[in-house]
Amino acid sequence: MKKRKERIDRGIKARSGDIFTVCSWREMTYLAFPRLLPIVGCLLLPLILSGYWQKVLLSVAVFALLAISWDILAQSSMVSLGQALFFGMGAYVAGVFNHYFGWSPFVTIPLATVLGGAFCTLLLLPVLRLRGIYFAMVTLIIPLMLVRVIEASKIFGGTEGISGLSPLPSAWVEVYVAVAALLAALFGFRRMMDSDYGLVLKGINDNDRSVMNAGINIYWYKVQALFISSAIGAFAGALMTHVYMFVGMPVFALDYSILPIAAAVVGGPGTLAGATLGAFILVPLSELLRGIGGLRIVFYGLFLVIFIVALPEGLFHYIQRKYFQFERLVEVEK
Amino acid sequence: MNARPLLQVSQLRKAFGGVQAINQVSFDVSSGELLGIIGPNGSGKTTIVNLITGFVKPTSGEVIYKGTNITSWAPHRIVRLGVARTFQMVKPFYQLPAYKNMIIPLYSPRVKGLAGGKYGDRNAVALDLLEDVGFERDSFVAYKVASVLPQGYLKRLELAKAIALQPDLLILDELFSGLSLAEVASMVPIIEKLRQEGKTIIMIEHRLKELFRIADRILVLNYGTKIAEGAAEQVMENDAVKNAYLGTEA
Numbered sequence: 002m003k004k005r006k007e008r009i010d011r012g013i014k015a016r017s018g019d020i021f022t023v024c025s026w027r028e029m030t031y032l033a034f035p036r037l038l039p040i041v042g043c044l045l046l047p048l049i050l051s052g053y054w055q056k057v058l059l060s061v062a063v064f065a066l067l068a069i070s071w072d073i074l075a076q077s078s079m080v081s082l083g084q085a086l087f088f089g090m091g092a093y094v095a096g097v098f099n100h101y102f103g104w105s106p107f108v109t110i111p112l113a114t115v116l117g118g119a120f121c122t123l124l125l126l127p128v129l130r131l132r133g134i135y136f137a138m139v140t141l142i143i144p145l146m147l148v149r150v151i152e153a154s155k156i157f158g159g160t161e162g163i164s165g166l167s168p169l170p171s172a173w174v175e176v177y178v179a180v181a182a183l184l185a186a187l188f189g190f191r192r193m194m195d196s197d198y199g200l201v202l203k204g205i206n207d208n209d210r211s212v213m214n215a216g217i218n219i220y221w222y223k224v225q226a227l228f229i230s231s232a233i234g235a236f237a238g239a240l241m242t243h244v245y246m247f248v249g250m251p252v253f254a255l256d257y258s259i260l261p262i263a264a265a266v267v268g269g270p271g272t273l274a275g276a277t278l279g280a281f282i283l284v285p286l287s288e289l290l291r292g293i294g295g296l297r298i299v300f301y302g303l304f305l306v307i308f309i310v311a312l313p314e315g316l317f318h319y320i321q322r323k324y325f326q327f328e329r330l331v332e333v334e335k
Numbered sequence: 336m337n338a339r340p341l342l343q344v345s346q347l348r349k350a351f352g353g354v355q356a357i358n359q360v361s362f363d364v365s366s367g368e369l370l371g372i373i374g375p376n377g378s379g380k381t382t383i384v385n386l387i388t389g390f391v392k393p394t395s396g397e398v399i400y401k402g403t404n405i406t407s408w409a410p411h412r413i414v415r416l417g418v419a420r421t422f423q424m425v426k427p428f429y430q431l432p433a434y435k436n437m438i439i440p441l442y443s444p445r446v447k448g449l450a451g452g453k454y455g456d457r458n459a460v461a462l463d464l465l466e467d468v469g470f471e472r473d474s475f476v477a478y479k480v481a482s483v484l485p486q487g488y489l490k491r492l493e494l495a496k497a498i499a500l501q502p503d504l505l506i507l508d509e510l511f512s513g514l515s516l517a518e519v520a521s522m523v524p525i526i527e528k529l530r531q532e533g534k535t536i537i538m539i540e541h542r543l544k545e546l547f548r549i550a551d552r553i554l555v556l557n558y559g560t561k562i563a564e565g566a567a568e569q570v571m572e573n574d575a576v577k578n579a580y581l582g583t584e585a
Binding site: 198200201208211216 | 390411420429439500
């Protein structure tokens with residue numbers, strides 16, 4: 002007898018979608034657990050981890066922010082290969098204001114978030130009409146171009162960069178600022194993408210002519226999505242500038258473009274939570290593999306390939322499905 | 336007497352490279368009228384719609400809507416003035432449920448403007464509009480993802496999305512194509528109801544029998560040129576129209 006797999010929503014999922022959920026602790030826990038886990042986990046981890054792994058956590062948060070930034074752009078029909086542009090722009094703006102004007106990191110980081118986001122949006126404004134691979138190529142090229150501009154014109158310290166920048170008050174502040182920003186971005190922008198505003202952004206990705214036909218200026222919405230995404234990346238860059246107390250050409254490195262995409266793909270694009278989960282797997286993995294020296298990249302690449310082949314939907318979608326649904330085998334009707 | 340037509344198209348021309356898709360076409364549409372546009376495949380019917388709604392820019396000529404020259408305006412600006420259209424090849428948001436498809440037009444600045452910034456619960460309005468075009472309220476069809484809906488429902492969804500914009504001029508591009516006779520029969524009363532509500536409609540159609548029943552006037556295109564215009568019976572007696580549809584003896 003031939004059988005097929007059938008997926009059915011768990012009873013508790015159906016019940017907790019209703020108003021009666023407030024009557025039961027079990028259903029409320031079912032709803033709250035996936036939300037509380039990352040919040041409590043992120044807030045407790047710095048207390049548990051040693052100094053080195055605290056730095057790794059900081060790096061995880063930064064790459065998770067970049068992956069969220071990539072995911073928002075991708076959901077709004079702009080597939081980017083250049084998160085390094087956003088990261089580097091934020092890093093340089095923060096570094097320049099701190100070095101030349103002596104402003105505190107608590108001023109330069111918010112300033113770099115807004116100004117960095119605005120600069121990146123202005124830079125990409127002329128290519129906003131490009132789609133797919135053409136937009137991706139431009140975002141890949143611009144950060145590489147900016148590196149050569151800095152090198153050739155010797156501005157902002159040229160190849161040497163700017164060092165001796167003000168640090169944040171302590172390692173605790175560094176890690177908690179990063180973690181708080183990550184949680185705020187994750188929950189805030191997930192809410193935004195689930196709202197009617199987010200629906201318009203997703204609509205542009207699905208069928209841009211149909212959105213135009215609804216009387217909506219898709220380019221204005223794309224500008225807004227681009228600004229939000231680049232501001233997130235710029236924040237990450239500005240924060241790292243003050244952590245390293247240095248800004249230089251490496252901030253435009255390809256790592257900052259590629260790793261966030263890998264994180265989003267491993268975790269599952271389209272949810273922001275998947276991108277975050279991907280960063281929580283890939284960044285520590287990369288650190289763990291340091292021990293094996295030159296073969297590190299080979300193992301890292303192998304892991305990525307196996308993951309993508311085995312779970313093409315992404316880890317988050319898989320976990321979400323298991324949490325909400327169960328599977329059973331049913332006989333195929335003749 | 337209505338002095339100025341709602342829509343005036345004059346000397347419109349569009350060339351794609353060496354091909355004259357539309358050649359010096361002029362016509363008017365009065366308020367409350369239903370104009371049918373017919374013609375063989377490739378005669379330029381959809382191009383005319385694209386030119387009026389701004390999806391394609393004309394090579395020359397003018398489109399005047401309510402006295403405003405809207406030639407070459409961006410599509411979203413034209414919609415805001417009250418011109419809505421459907422697409423011949425349906426363009427739903429395939430990943431969204433049918434009722435969520437309706438949220439995007441309901442989020443439009445035009446709808447917000449008409450409602451004075453207050454438009455209530457969009458989900459409820461979406462379900463009402465879908466019921467108006469034939470999505471049965473008691474079924475789950477409005478909650479299904481657009482990618483699994485049959486063509487008949489996708490056409491209805493396309494119409495509902497256009498109606499959601501509360502247009503003054505509604506342009507329906509081959510709404511009946513790909514539908515069964517029964518589906519067409521159930522769609523005709525919806526169009527008639529829209530007319531009773533005072534909407535001005537342009538219908539591009541290949542289903543001539545149904546179109547002639549509801550249209551006030553017919554315009555015939557062939558190879559991008561207007562070859563006839565007038566009442567349905569009058570147009571079908573025209574020799575040029577007969578030749579265009581049936582060909583000439585060698």
